[in-house]
Amino acid sequence: MEPLTRYLSSNVTPGEAGDMLWITIYILIVFAGVSVAVICMNWLERKILAHMQIRLGPMRVGPHGLLQPIADAVKLLIKEDVIPAKADKLMFWFAPLIVVMTAFTLFLVVPFGRTHAVTDMNIGILFMLGASSLSVLGVIIGGWSSNSHYPLLGALRSSAQMVSYEIAMGLAIVAAVLMTSLQTGTGTLSMIGIVESQAAQQTWFAFQFFPLGFIALVIFSIAMVAETNRAPFDLPEAESELVAGFMTEYSGIRWSLFFLAEYASMMAVSSIAVTLWLGGWLRPFPNALGGHAWDVAFSLVPGIAFLGLAAMCLLGAIRMPKVGALRVQTVGLAGFGVVLGLVGLVMLLPGVRERVQDIFWFVAKASIFMYLYIWYRGTFPRYRFDQLMKVGWKVLLPIALAVLILTALVGVRQELYAVFAGVIR
Amino acid sequence: MTLGAVLRKIFMVDILTGMSVTFRHQKQADVITEQYPLERPVIAERYRGQPRLAVDPETGETLCNGCGMCVTACPEKLITVTSERDPETKKKKMTTYTLDLSRCMFCGLCQEACPTDCIELTQDYEMALYSREGMVLSREQLEQGPKPTVYVR
Amino acid sequence: MSESNFYESLSDIEPGQRTYLDSNELVLNMGPQHPSTHGVLRVILKLDGEKVLGTDCVIGYLHRGVEKIGENRTYAQFNPYVDRMDYVAAVSNGLGYCLAVEKLLGVEAPKRAQYLRVILTELNRISSHHVWLGTHALDIGAITPLFYVFREREEILKIFEKYCGARLTTHAFRIGGCQYDAYEGFEKEVLKFCAEQAKKIDEYEELLTTNRIWVDRTKDVGVLSAEECIALGATGPIIRGSGVRWDLRKAQPYSSYEDFDFEIPIGLNGDTYDRYVVRIQEMRQSLRIVEQAVAGLMEGPIMAKVPKIIKPPAGEVYVSIEAPKGELGYFIVSDGTTQPYRMRVRPPSFVNLQSLDQMVRGRLVADVVAIIGTLDIVLGEVDR
Numbered sequence: 037m038e039p040l041t042r043y044l045s046s047n048v049t050p051g052e053a054g055d056m057l058w059i060t061i062y063i064l065i066v067f068a069g070v071s072v073a074v075i076c077m078n079w080l081e082r083k084i085l086a087h088m089q090i091r092l093g094p095m096r097v098g099p100h101g102l103l104q105p106i107a108d109a110v111k112l113l114i115k116e117d118v119i120p121a122k123a124d125k126l127m128f129w130f131a132p133l134i135v136v137m138t139a140f141t142l143f144l145v146v147p148f149g150r151t152h153a154v155t156d157m158n159i160g161i162l163f164m165l166g167a168s169s170l171s172v173l174g175v176i177i178g179g180w181s182s183n184s185h186y187p188l189l190g191a192l193r194s195s196a197q198m199v200s201y202e203i204a205m206g207l208a209i210v211a212a213v214l215m216t217s218l219q220t221g222t223g224t225l226s227m228i229g230i231v232e233s234q235a236a237q238q239t240w241f242a243f244q245f246f247p248l249g250f251i252a253l254v255i256f257s258i259a260m261v262a263e264t265n266r267a268p269f270d271l272p273e274a275e276s277e278l279v280a281g282f283m284t285e286y287s288g289i290r291w292s293l294f295f296l297a298e299y300a301s302m303m304a305v306s307s308i309a310v311t312l313w314l315g316g317w318l319r320p321f322p323n324a325l326g327g328h329a330w331d332v333a334f335s336l337v338p339g340i341a342f343l344g345l346a347a348m349c350l351l352g353a354i355r356m357p358k359v360g361a362l363r364v365q366t367v368g369l370a371g372f373g374v375v376l377g378l379v380g381l382v383m384l385l386p387g388v389r390e391r392v393q394d395i396f397w398f399v400a401k402a403s404i405f406m407y408l409y410i411w412y413r414g415t416f417p418r419y420r421f422d423q424l425m426k427v428g429w430k431v432l433l434p435i436a437l438a439v440l441i442l443t444a445l446v447g448v449r450q451e452l453y454a455v456f457a458g459v460i461r
Numbered sequence: 462m463t464l465g466a467v468l469r470k471i472f473m474v475d476i477l478t479g480m481s482v483t484f485r486h487q488k489q490a491d492v493i494t495e496q497y498p499l500e501r502p503v504i505a506e507r508y509r510g511q512p513r514l515a516v517d518p519e520t521g522e523t524l525c526n527g528c529g530m531c532v533t534a535c536p537e538k539l540i541t542v543t544s545e546r547d548p549e550t551k552k553k554k555m556t557t558y559t560l561d562l563s564r565c566m567f568c569g570l571c572q573e574a575c576p577t578d579c580i581e582l583t584q585d586y587e588m589a590l591y592s593r594e595g596m597v598l599s600r601e602q603l604e605q606g607p608k609p610t611v612y613v614r
Numbered sequence: 615m616s617e618s619n620f621y622e623s624l625s626d627i628e629p630g631q632r633t634y635l636d637s638n639e640l641v642l643n644m645g646p647q648h649p650s651t652h653g654v655l656r657v658i659l660k661l662d663g664e665k666v667l668g669t670d671c672v673i674g675y676l677h678r679g680v681e682k683i684g685e686n687r688t689y690a691q692f693n694p695y696v697d698r699m700d701y702v703a704a705v706s707n708g709l710g711y712c713l714a715v716e717k718l719l720g721v722e723a724p725k726r727a728q729y730l731r732v733i734l735t736e737l738n739r740i741s742s743h744h745v746w747l748g749t750h751a752l753d754i755g756a757i758t759p760l761f762y763v764f765r766e767r768e769e770i771l772k773i774f775e776k777y778c779g780a781r782l783t784t785h786a787f788r789i790g791g792c793q794y795d796a797y798e799g800f801e802k803e804v805l806k807f808c809a810e811q812a813k814k815i816d817e818y819e820e821l822l823t824t825n826r827i828w829v830d831r832t833k834d835v836g837v838l839s840a841e842e843c844i845a846l847g848a849t850g851p852i853i854r855g856s857g858v859r860w861d862l863r864k865a866q867p868y869s870s871y872e873d874f875d876f877e878i879p880i881g882l883n884g885d886t887y888d889r890y891v892v893r894i895q896e897m898r899q900s901l902r903i904v905e906q907a908v909a910g911l912m913e914g915p916i917m918a919k920v921p922k923i924i925k926p927p928a929g930e931v932y933v934s935i936e937a938p939k940g941e942l943g944y945f946i947v948s949d950g951t952t953q954p955y956r957m958r959v960r961p962p963s964f965v966n967l968q969s970l971d972q973m974v975r976g977r978l979v980a981d982v983v984a985i986i987g988t989l990d991i992v993l994g995e996v997d998r
Contacts, residue, residue: 088487474824479825482817
């Protein structure tokens with residue numbers, strides 16, 4: 037019981053408290069949570085993309101294809117594991133591991149709440165940037181070690197792309213980090229510190245110095261798509277040009293590791309965007325809808341959201357065609373709805389809802405970016421390589437620089453103004 | 462470039478119009494997927510599917526008079542007919558009839574050539590089989606006509 | 615040239631002087647199994663990094679000897695085979711073949727049959743452009759337009775199925791006219807489709823025409839000047855995209871095309887974007903033709919007097935029509951028997967494909983798929 041009370045009474049992350057037991061538990065929870073989120077994301081991407089393309093998407097494995105990702109995972113795991121005869125076997129084996137490890141390492145410092153992070157590093161955002169750029173190594177090694185033309189071209193593309201978009205991304209991040217120093221005078225690189233300074237300034241950085249913060253967010257949200265090799269910047273794995281890019285020779289479990297890493301790093305960069313510009317775990321409208329009553333009302337939202345999902349499932353179960361072949365699916369969907377409903381009810385309990393709402397708001401904001409990823413993929417053609425470079429270096433980089441300089445000037449202007457006001461007074 | 466074009470470019474109007482199209486189409490009503498075999502398509506009346514030989518509905522006798530027009534009409538030479546002359550009525554009578562469905566391209570020329578409207582292409586389109594031999598249809602199979610496939614689970 | 619010799623001829627370095635670290639070009643086999651070579655086209659690319667130094671097209675993976683089959687079948691029997699050359703525009707193929715044999719026989723289809731032929735061929739042109747748009751956009755990375763165009767294509771195929779009983783390889787026309795008369799409600803259904811399709815084309819344009827990525831990917835890619843087009847023998851939307859107003863429906867009207875009022879859309883720069891715009895406009899013009907043809911559809915016979923066994927007089931004939939992909943010509947030599955002595959098809963895709971090398975040289979790998987897409991080739995027609 038002692039660890040539990042110790043945990044419940046603590047108001048810092050386990051990493052800061054030096055609590056090895058809870059660090060381990062947190063790491064396991066994050067690992068499992070991200071893996072489950074990848075499965076959900078896989079299903080959601082198929083479904084949303086399908087509906088954008090006036091299709092239904094998976095419908096056969098489980099009700100509305102809910103079990104399709106699991107079926108796919110099983111298929112990938114039991115599939116024959118092919119290593120090309122002339123591949124560099126050690127490197128070929130190593131590349132997906134690098135990519136997966138970097139993608140999951142990022143989640144060490146992602147703050148799902150004030151206490152809901154594995155640890156709080158004082159260089160948190162730098163750590164995120166540094167670790168995420170390691171994944172390009174895995175991609176290059178994977179492309180090179182396959183000893184095949186298409187993967188090689190894909191790897192070369194990704195090396196140039198991921199490196200050059202990191203610059204625009206970094207400048208946009210610096211603009212946000214500058215904003216953390218507005219009131220206190222000293223900025224912070226800690227992920228938790230950044231969110232707390234947004235709370236202290238009573239505005240999200242997306243709306244600070246409007247439109248500067250917002251432009252920085254837009255730049256980041258474009259650069260992060262390129263950074264994670266997703267459409268319309270998915271040149272390293274452009275299926276219509278390079279077959280599958282650096283993953284061409286990969287199959288089975290190794291391929292699924294690349295897949296896992298892709299989605300995990302998508303979530304990681306989305307959570308950077310949420311932390312830096314959208315107030316991390318803070319609930320929306322803290323000023324306009326402030327006060328204790330609204331606090332309670334917003335803390336009920338997670339439970340209600342889950343109850344809503346449960347209602348959707350049950351409605352779907354009722355609407356399911358009454359065919360004998362679909363009876364199992366109907367029961368399954370209803371059961372899934374009941375489980376979701378129970379989770380929703382637990383989330384409404386007073387002790388639970390205060391601790392859970394942070395995570396809920398964080399995930400909800402991050403899922404906006406995940407939806408955008410799918411939406412982009414459904415809508416846009418793919419850039420060509422030189423155009424990609426042009427967008428990165430000639431469009432995003434100058435704008436990011438301008439935003440950075442303007443942010444600095446506007447921030448200093450306020451302080452200069454304060455100094456002048458003091459002198460006059 | 463006009464000012465309007467510049468503004469449209471800065472505010473990414475082109476990108477947003479495209480995204481609005483895909484967003485609009487997400488509603489359930491737009492889905493056009495047909496969940497075969499749960500939902501089955503409506504087959505047109507003139508559809509050229511699996512061939513069959515028509516029989517007189519009252520007497521059950523074949524309409525075929527063994528003239529062999531379909532044999533000459535078939536571009537792939539898939540049809541073989543043997544016939545013999547009835548000694549009493551002095552009329553030709555079809556004895557055996559085979560049609561190799563495996564190379565049939567459902568052009569409908571046999572149907573058009575038939576003077577008695579005996580051979581006809583039906584609306585059945587589910588002809589998958591596990592063996593090539595099963596594709597060679599005998600007179601009995603052709604007269605019986607295609608059996609609708611029933612899916613059980 | 616044998617295959618190994620071919621690869622060596624691509625490299626600038628003598629075989630004896632090769633070292634481990636030489637910087638010779640990369641030879642990349644694109645196809646025959648590749649997501650965006652539209653079938654079994656194999657393009658051997660000689661690359662410097664991503665830049666294309668030269669190409670070599672290997673065709674013939676889908677060769678079925680259609681022309682030779684034609685010499686071993688009677689005239690009526692060969693009719694279903696022509697559907698299988700350009701299988702996304704089967705009706706156009708059938709029309710060209712029927713017109714050629716009719717010219718050989720010296721008969722002309724009745725007016726009603728001609729109008730029916732125009733309606734179906736123009737619908738087929740739209741559906742062929744649907745397939746082109748979907749796959750072209752898919753090659754360039756936009757995955758959604760494919761499903762939107764196939765939704766409308768499905769409507770056209772349903773009309774075909776109701777009219778002639780098949781969706782893809784239609785075998786819609788016969789020598790001397792049409793076998794099938796319009797089914798009940800044909801006119802209404804076609805007009806309803808036309809009204810809806812106009813709105814759907816706006817939707818495709820919303821997705822692509824102004825989209826900056828689409829414009830970047832297609833503008834100034836695969837430029838062909840009018841002179842180059844003529845020298846290469848390119849026809850159809852390729853030559854019209856380069857600004858040459860050449861359309862056989864206007865230049866030498868067949869099957870009553872002179873009755874209809876329509877325009878020939880042309881481009882200015884001869885790049886991929888212009889060809890895209892030309893084809894989109896062609897879809898709109900085809901809708902106009904279909905509406906006029908349905909309005910003018912008169913009563914009457916649908917089949918000319920053609921003997922049951924077709925035995926054209928000895929002689930030769932070349933008839934070409936404007937298929938969705940360009941000039942589709944049939945050259946038939948008759949020796950007075952029931953089978954043609956020589957059958958030769960001039961497929962538009964095959965001729966258009968030879969401009970690939972000129973367009974691709976000096977571009978990037980990503981442009982290769984865009985250019986293959988803009989050529990709108992069907993390998994069934996290239997290889998025959």
